[in-house]
Amino acid sequence: MSFRTKKSLGQHFLHDGNIIRKIADAIPAKTGDRVIEIGPGTGALTRELLNRFEDIQVIEIDQRAVEVLNEEFPDLIIHQQDVLKTNWDDLISKTGDTYVVGNLPYYITSPILFSVLEKRDFFKEALFMMQKEVAERLVAEHSSKEYGILSVQTQLMSEPEILFDVSRHSFSPPPRVTSAVIRLRFNKPELPFKDETMKKVVRTAFNQRRKKLSNALKPLLGKELPEGFNYDDRAEHWSPETYAKLSERLEQTDSIS
Numbered sequence: 001m002s003f004r005t006k007k008s009l010g011q012h013f014l015h016d017g018n019i020i021r022k023i024a025d026a027i028p029a030k031t032g033d034r035v036i037e038i039g040p041g042t043g044a045l046t047r048e049l050l051n052r053f054e055d056i057q058v059i060e061i062d063q064r065a066v067e068v069l070n071e072e073f074p075d076l077i078i079h080q081q082d083v084l085k086t087n088w089d090d091l092i093s094k095t096g097d098t099y100v101v102g103n104l105p106y107y108i109t110s111p112i113l114f115s116v117l118e119k120r121d122f123f124k125e126a127l128f129m130m131q132k133e134v135a136e137r138l139v140a141e142h143s144s145k146e147y148g149i150l151s152v153q154t155q156l157m158s159e160p161e162i163l164f165d166v167s168r169h170s171f172s173p174p175p176r177v178t179s180a181v182i183r184l185r186f187n188k189p190e191l192p193f194k195d196e197t198m199k200k201v202v203r204t205a206f207n208q209r210r211k212k213l214s215n216a217l218k219p220l221l222g223k224e225l226p227e228g229f230n231y232d233d234r235a236e237h238w239s240p241e242t243y244a245k246l247s248e249r250l251e252q253t254d255s256i257s
Helices: 017-025 044-052 063-072 106-118 132-139 149-157 195-207 240-253
Strands: 034-038 056-059 077-079 098-103 125-131 159-166 179-185
Touching (some): 034 044, 044 098, 106 149, 125 132, 132 159
Parallel strands (some): 098 125
Antiparallel strands (some): 125 179
16 A cells, blocks of 8 residues: 655654664564564564564554554554553563664654663663664763763663664655664663652753752752762763762652752
């Protein structure tokens, strides 16, 4: 069937066979593992995954794409739903590791990323294609202009690595920007504080990133600033590890206001 992409869903379908193979090559799934693809569209990457791995499931919200996938891959397990409302407990492998892969729509990249990071205990790795500018934020070092909330949270919850760039001409229709494929390894030890504590600290700090942290963190900490931190710094100067230390200290002393 003919298929017209929907701008409202941010659809840019990958058609470059070389890039498709490189993405599949980067997934180290083995027998007994499951690969879940987010937003397969009409199945260009799906076909390659099915040729390589025995347990593939996909999440697709567009009914038209689901019809194409059902026709092309009658045995494929398709979850027609919004990925942001997905109950990951129902999808992960009960016998092996679970990998998640997807060409993320630019307009909801961050919400999908945060959703997967929140459920990181379910996954071995994630392999996402996204706008290159966003991928660079995920791996940015502190004190750089790209460093921000995404950088801190992603680096505390995973080990991010940009694998390769993807030209806009590898898609139909071509987006206006270059993309990149990034791998997130979920190999970090469990954080000694709640995710929500760290999120409050980081978001409060970067909410006024031009101010010194002594002022930026006041809405959260009040006037009592825990010792051992340089509050004359600005938000981008603290490493993820420093934010982690402050988050742990605040939970230990129950001093978040």
